[in-house]
Amino acid sequence: MRERMLFLSAQNQSAEDLEGEMRTGSILEILLGKFDIDLLTYASTHKDMSTNDGTALTVHYINGCINSWRSMLRPLHILRNFTNRSHAEKDMKSTIMELCRSNNYRHVFISHSLLGNCIDMVRNLLPEASVITDTYRFESGLAVGKEIGKPSSSNPYYKLNEALVRRNKRRLMNKTGVLLATSEWDALSFKSLSFADARKVHVVPHFIKMNEYDAFTEPVAKENSMVLHWNMNTRQGIKAAQNFFKKSYPLIKEQVPDIKCYITSHEVHTDVLSLVKDDVSVNITGPLKPSADYIRRAKAVLVPILEGCEVSRNILESWALKTPVVTSSIVCERLNCEHNRNILLANTSVDVVASVITLLKNPEMATIIADRAHRTLLKDYEVNYVKNKILSLV
Numbered sequence: 001m002r003e004r005m006l007f008l009s010a011q012n013q014s015a016e017d018l019e020g021e022m023r024t025g026s027i028l029e030i031l032l033g034k035f036d037i038d039l040l041t042y043a044s045t046h047k048d049m050s051t052n053d054g055t056a057l058t059v060h061y062i063n064g065c066i067n068s069w070r071s072m073l074r075p076l077h078i079l080r081n082f083t084n085r086s087h088a089e090k091d092m093k094s095t096i097m098e099l100c101r102s103n104n105y106r107h108v109f110i111s112h113s114l115l116g117n118c119i120d121m122v123r124n125l126l127p128e129a130s131v132i133t134d135t136y137r138f139e140s141g142l143a144v145g146k147e148i149g150k151p152s153s154s155n156p157y158y159k160l161n162e163a164l165v166r167r168n169k170r171r172l173m174n175k176t177g178v179l180l181a182t183s184e185w186d187a188l189s190f191k192s193l194s195f196a197d198a199r200k201v202h203v204v205p206h207f208i209k210m211n212e213y214d215a216f217t218e219p220v221a222k223e224n225s226m227v228l229h230w231n232m233n234t235r236q237g238i239k240a241a242q243n244f245f246k247k248s249y250p251l252i253k254e255q256v257p258d259i260k261c262y263i264t265s266h267e268v269h270t271d272v273l274s275l276v277k278d279d280v281s282v283n284i285t286g287p288l289k290p291s292a293d294y295i296r297r298a299k300a301v302l303v304p305i306l307e308g309c310e311v312s313r314n315i316l317e318s319w320a321l322k323t324p325v326v327t328s329s330i331v332c333e334r335l336n337c338e339h340n341r342n343i344l345l346a347n348t349s350v351d352v353v354a355s356v357i358t359l360l361k362n363p364e365m366a367t368i369i370a371d372r373a374h375r376t377l378l379k380d381y382e383v384n385y386v387k388n389k390i391l392s393l394v
Helices: 018-031 068-073 080-085 088-102 112-125 141-147 156-175 184-191 210-216 235-255 270-276 291-297 312-320 329-333 349-361 363-380 383-393
Strands: 004-008 036-042 057-062 107-110 130-134 178-181 201-203 225-228 260-263 282-284 300-302 325-327
Touching: 004 018, 004 088, 004 112, 018 036, 018 107, 018 112, 018 130, 018 312, 018 383, 036 088, 057 088, 088 112, 107 112, 112 130, 112 156, 156 184, 178 184, 178 383, 184 201, 210 291, 210 312, 225 235, 225 291, 225 349, 235 270, 235 349, 270 282, 291 312, 300 349, 312 325, 312 363, 325 349, 349 363
Parallel strands: 004 036, 004 107, 036 057, 107 130, 130 178, 178 201, 225 260, 225 300, 260 282, 300 325
Antiparallel strands: none
């Protein structure tokens, strides 16, 4: 008889966290291969929870109202990606207590969106259980600058926030049994805070299932097109799109007049639509059309690395479809990539223009970069690699 696991999530298909929710869902699917799981999630979740074995997963829907006004009441140091779920502990309390009384769980998984809410309760109810936590997007935007080597603000509130984030990291490491970080860089930021708990930190990178792209792996003639592939319904995503169409795209069209540009974001903000509505070279694919077909036919994919754009998975999708990626250099900290080897890095609008034109006009170079990126994906970011690692930790 298989062991039961308690899995705490807060999926609600928000525009701000689609990438995180896809990661949580993929980890859940992996764990179902070893455990029978009691999943707690909000009743507003629209994700299909069905599995091959109907007895392996039991979903307990929680009725809760996610109100943006609650974020105004939080302390300064509460991480902004958790603000909409700041009340989750109250919503889930009775169900968690009931399940813990009925099942002596030896393993509990807490998704990234609930780290600040439920771990204390779980620890009190199940002191002997092994708690697994996923720290995807743990850092607040105020603390990220210092961690990636940029000078932090002199504003005392920013400094206070950074100190409180470090304290929260140490507390989390102390309470968890296994802590999953998304990159070696993120893992080091945790390990450096507590030598005693450093052994708990393990890297589980973003990953994708190659079999989802089997229908798009047939050879195809590349066309003079590029794809914009990121979440354009967040503040950062809107800003990135506006900068591109105002500064970079006109210069690209001067060099490649017959270029086509496809926007594959599931939602495109009206501010972005207003910039491209009269440009016949720009096509919005819409949420019902698979982005994979556009990506595999394109000669370049642009994915800016900005917090909130949700792009790590998008880069892996482009690698899976053997289309070279142009992005900013901060990605090097969190993916196994190297400029001019398996990716092109562009930190300014001028660099973006030069990189895209290079890929459009030099198909031989583009093919080499895409093939190297594909091999990197299969080695480090494919589901079977990550599956073995996750199951070895629990």
